[in-house]
Amino acid sequence: MAGTTAFVLTSTCVLGVPTLPRRQLLASSLALGAAPTAQGASRSQLKPADVEQINAGRPAVLRGWLPPAEVAALCADARTLYAEGRFTADGLAAYTPQRAVRRGADPASREVLPAFIPSKRCAGPWADAAAGDGAARLRFAARIDALRSALSDGLGRPALCEDGRPPLAGSRRTLAHLSSSLTEISYTRFGPGARLRRHVDEHHEELKGQGGWRRPTRRSVSWLVYLNAPWDPAVDGGALRTFPRIAPPASPVGAHAGNVQVGWLRASVADPVERAVFLDSSRAGERGNCALYTVERANGLRTVLSRNFWARPLLYQSTELLVDQLLIDSPAAAHRFHFVEAPHSAATEWFARNDARAGEGEAVLDVAPAGGTLVIFDSVALPHEVLPTIGRERWACSGWLHEPHTAARSRHPPDPDAEDAKA
Ligand SMILES: O=C(O)CCC(=O)C(=O)O
Numbered sequence: 001m002a003g004t005t006a007f008v009l010t011s012t013c014v015l016g017v018p019t020l021p022r023r024q025l026l027a028s029s030l031a032l033g034a035a036p037t038a039q040g041a042s043r044s045q046l047k048p049a050d051v052e053q054i055n056a057g058r059p060a061v062l063r064g065w066l067p068p069a070e071v072a073a074l075c076a077d078a079r080t081l082y083a084e085g086r087f088t089a090d091g092l093a094a095y096t097p098q099r100a101v102r103r104g105a106d107p108a109s110r111e112v113l114p115a116f117i118p119s120k121r122c123a124g125p126w127a128d129a130a131a132g133d134g135a136a137r138l139r140f141a142a143r144i145d146a147l148r149s150a151l152s153d154g155l156g157r158p159a160l161c162e163d164g165r166p167p168l169a170g171s172r173r174t175l176a177h178l179s180s181s182l183t184e185i186s187y188t189r190f191g192p193g194a195r196l197r198r199h200v201d202e203h204h205e206e207l208k209g210q211g212g213w214r215r216p217t218r219r220s221v222s223w224l225v226y227l228n229a230p231w232d233p234a235v236d237g238g239a240l241r242t243f244p245r246i247a248p249p250a251s252p253v254g255a256h257a258g259n260v261q262v263g264w265l266r267a268s269v270a271d272p273v274e275r276a277v278f279l280d281s282s283r284a285g286e287r288g289n290c291a292l293y294t295v296e297r298a299n300g301l302r303t304v305l306s307r308n309f310w311a312r313p314l315l316y317q318s319t320e321l322l323v324d325q326l327l328i329d330s331p332a333a334a335h336r337f338h339f340v341e342a343p344h345s346a347a348t349e350w351f352a353r354n355d356a357r358a359g360e361g362e363a364v365l366d367v368a369p370a371g372g373t374l375v376i377f378d379s380v381a382l383p384h385e386v387l388p389t390i391g392r393e394r395w396a397c398s399g400w401l402h403e404p405h406t407a408a409r410s411r412h413p414p415d416p417d418a419e420d421a422k423a
């Protein structure tokens, strides 16, 4: 079914809630509005239903968001720049499992053309107005800029528009201004057979080690605009597969008061809602700077789940058992806790294969990467992957909208062994 978004609920069981049959539903909230008529994404395009989806840790899918003429112009531009050899293998290619590489999968078969290169802190080739069809990219970047304002208003995240630079009016807006470290934009190309393993786009700064706080901003909202002509996932593969929670969350997701989400408490019989678990890393105290907590959406009341502890990347790489036994005081809460997404390593792959509760309480929602479709989701809360493409190239323009870190800062004492401390 070309262009169809299917909502597949897995047959796994929410704790204590009757097992849901595997079924396919058309996601009615996803069949959204007309293509934009004016320059940029008009605010009315972001419907309350879209905002609700993003706030619940689900993807908002806006079919026909980018008019066909713009899809064609950008796809032609991407193909030209690819043919000129300007794309490079990107960091996520490292997500290709080693055993797949041994079987001959090419980790470089996902390639990107970025507008900003964080490691060099300089503009990338996407922002070079002289390359390819710079005018088409400028029109597109203006749409994404308008989307940023609409999301900032709609999601109530004013920080999405706080880039500290004076606003530039109409014709003075340049590609370099519209695409920067705060609005990451890239073309991506998946070669035939390429895939992207399950991941989330952003993690808590504290869990990235000492370097986590080095950058002034974090990814807040992920967006993708597909540039493919009609695409049938049943024939062409390459669907974006997302894994939202089935039960509704009773709390904000992604971040709260500047503290980034690290996990969930699964829905249970006594408490049939999902609760996002946030990591506050600004606590004072000798036993550590971090504590886990949940918060009630209705009244903002926090429940602290753990003692204070020092966060290390090790925490994130360890099994949930460690968190269960060492950190979370309430046995009921400990039993419900799981990470949003454990990082990939040989050990976690082994645990994932042997974890009877893996996938419990999560839905599987596939999105067809058909030309003109815009997908938006919280960068922290939604695990996702790209299924292997079959015999076709898959083109997209995608990126992340950043927010500055808030006052929540690490109080972690400098670690003399850390790579950063040596530098
Ligand atoms: O291309 C897609 O559909 C998703 C890509 C993705 O997840 C990413 O770039 O982080």
Ligand SMILES: [Fe+2]
Residues within 6 Å of the ligand: 199, 200, 201, 384
């Ligand atoms: Fe991603």
